[in-house]
Amino acid sequence: MDLFDLTGKNAVVTGGTRGIGMMMARGLLQAGARVWISSRKADACEQARAELAEYGEVTAIPADLSSEDECRRLAAEVTSQAPEVHILVNNAGATWGEQLETYPESAWDKVLDLNLKSPFFLVRAFLPALEAAATPDDPARVINVGSIDGIHVPSLPTYAYSTSKAGVHQLTRHLARELGPKAVTVNAVAPGPFPSKMMAATLDAFGEHIAQAAPLRRIGRPDDMAGVAVYLSSRAGSYVTGAVIPVDGGIATTATGM
Incomplete structure (x- = not known):
């Protein structure tokens, strides 16, 4: 169906060499x-x-996006090859778990x-x-990757991570209002547990328990993340902006608090 066809579109996926970013890149x-x-x-760029x-046609550009200079450099390198960018996926991320008493x-x-x-900074550079x-x-389209940990309170002591992802969700809404008149939609995806390097240790230790806690009784699969990326990037999602879409099998949105 051409409703989901992205032929001729240019897309940028940060953190696209593994995990959720790679799932999204593959789908696009x-x-x-x-x-x-x-x-x-x-x-890692070359391997991915x-x-x-x-x-399909894929190009890899190494960049440390923790600095604004590198965000601008990435935008400059991409737009030197493709002056029009139809889709920007902001997925690059980090986490840190440590007890409250020593969290640095x-x-x-x-x-x-x-x-x-x-x-x-990436939205500004690519605008x-x-x-x-x-x-x-x-x-x-701009797709920001948040997390269900920005919707509910995580069980692990990942204070900066959950706070940052809640911030991503609010930034998404703020940018959606600002950029809507420019014909740019801004949405966020809030993944639950998916196989990735960031989640590997947690899934090894608690994967079965996490799957059973989800109403759909499983963890995420690559096609689940590819599908939401294609939906938001395609004509099917052209009237959606400012949304935060949980892709978590119902974990965050149906929690009972028990």
Whole structure:
């Protein structure tokens, strides 16, 4: 169906070399988009590029997006190849777990710089290219990756992470109001448990328990994340903005508090 067709679209996925970012990048490629992925490590970029190349045209650019300078550099490199960017997925992120008594200032700096400040600076850096791609009938799209930990209180002591993701959700709503008149939609996806490096230790220890706690009785699959990315990026999602969409099997949205 052409309702979900992304042929001819240019998409950027930060943190696109593994986990949720790679799931989204794969989905966008399969729907017909040309995709740029980024990650801090050059070897991870090349490995992911080679793996994703079977699905479509993909380019990898190493970038440490915890600084605004690197956000601007990434935008400059992408737009030198593609002046119009139809889809920006802000997925690059970090977490930190430690008890309240010893939770360090450096953790707050690391997590908020990448998880919360970076999406803002990336939207600003890419905005001319997003506006160039946008039309009233087919807006440009920004997809911010939040978390269900920004919706409910997590059981683990990840204070900076959950706070940053709640901030991402509010930033999404704020930017949606600001950029709507420019024909740019801004939405957030709030993933629950998916197989990723960030979740690996937790799933190894508690995966079965987490799956049983979900109303759908499983953890997320790559197609679940690919699907929501394609929906929000395609004509099917052109009238959706300012939304925070949990993709969690119902964990956060049906919690009983017991």
